[in-house]
Amino acid sequence: MNQLSKNKSRFAFKNKRHAKDLLTAFIFLAPSLVVFILFVYYPLVYNFYLSTTSWNFIATTKNFIGLQNYSRILMDARFWQVVRNTFYYAAGHVSLSMILGLGLALLLKEKIRGRNLFRTLFFFPNITTTSAVALLWVWIFDPRFGLLNYVLSLGGIEGPHWLLDPVWAMPAVIIFSTWRSVGYVMLIYLGGLLNIPKDLYEASAIDGANRWQNFYRVTLPLLSPTTFFLLVTSSIASLQVFDAIAVMTDGGPAGKTKVLNFIIWEKAFVEFKAGYASAVAVLLFLMILGLTFLQNTLSKRWVFYAGSDQK
């Protein structure tokens, strides 16, 4: 009897605590949930609906046209060119900035003179306003009087017309974006490197590991959560590139730098084809989702979460 009542009261106590936990959880989550519902979920659902209409922002009625927007888009060779452009940019920008960023982080991990200054200066381009520094790079890429082609001419190379050249415009945008983001990648990697316990290196030194083995067997596996995080976020960001394109090329020359986000903007806010633009947005969303799932699946094979009790 005594035992029973004790059990009962413990159960009641547990229940009360759980109710308090739930209330706290609700209060903590509520403001963010309101923002997400109003500005993410609702527009997302509404976007699917709009993509089945021929709405133009002005008409009071939205004509349902089924999947016509999609079939029009998918049959359009220009759309596939835009997809190719977008992937070209993403692949170039993500790989370049991650390799260079990791390289810089590894160099700056060592105890060297002026480490903080190096770190600060490498990171600086990343905090600069994209649209403003994109303008600066338009001037740098100027074929006749720009800095880049002058530097190339010193090495006996005749530089291309960069932003005016259909072949070189996208590489130019990639160079600009990498210049701007390499310091960010470096900082995130440095954060990851600093979190690797020193005793692991001591242990591997006792085992007689060399620099390369240290990097390959200790650093890289322990950095994999950072790498995974960067890979996912940079790719997703790259698929949505807009500012650099809008300022540097305006989609040209010959449409060679038109990317998905650029045509969403162009269709919606220049041509007022809201329905059509929504359909392109859905396709961009699906690509981002696909990419995330792909990376998720792949990451299970090689990401190692140190000290995490969460699967």
Place this chain on the structure above:
Amino acid sequence: MSSLQNTNTTQKQLGFWKLTTYITLIVALLTVLFPFLWLVSTSLKPDLKAVLTQPPQFIPRPPTFANYREAWQSAPFGRYTFNSIFVALSVTVLQLINGSLCAYVFARIKFWGRELLFMLFLVVMMVPTPVTIVPLYSLMTHLNWLDSYQALIIPFAANAFGVFLIRQAFLGVPNELIDAAVVDGAGHFRILRSVLVPLSKPSLITYALLTFKWRWNEYLWVIIMTSSDAVRTLPVGVVSMQGSAEGGANWHIVMAAIVIVLIPLLFLFIVAQKYFVQGVTNTGLKG
């Protein structure tokens, strides 16, 4: 004897490694910084004739600040600057608060359906603003928020990426510290405020800087949601400057405008960098 030789070789190898590191770093740094030197140099040139030369003139002769006055007067830069600071700061504060609260729930409070809810938050992370820009524009029209500060702040008051990042930081806090606080009778809010937030400061500062920079640099959202100088921000302002210089060839004036846009950022960066490095080095269990 043999161990002495070994030490010698190691020392030599170390010296060589250091030298290589320095040379690589300095070359990389010059590459990264040269655009800024070129920017300042161009902005100080007396006229377009001095700008459009081949080979380029690196030291302006004579240097002049007149381009800065001309750039400042050709657009309401004071207003743009205020708007940029106000919007970015508001969003950063709101996101830190909301992000920490949500991260706490997902890291510490267990309840039925939590994993599902977390998945829903992760979905938010996969829905980038550009994907929903068309309905959002129509929503802003209905709320009567077009061309207002609300349009630039409220939709960004919470961010799933922040929740994800801060949660990771909270999960890294050793359980013993939290258990100690629980034994002391601390409730949820006190654990969050006195244990998790202080111990996750580096991540929080890093995230605050990322958020501030992210909102400060916003271009697409601002050109779509605003139409007047009263609420427009610097990133849009500077590009419209280039438009006003017909042909876009007045590079010395445009470069001066870019410097004006970058100076507040440079100042902020010098101040925040101190906290940033402190934050990064202060990780982990102390003592």
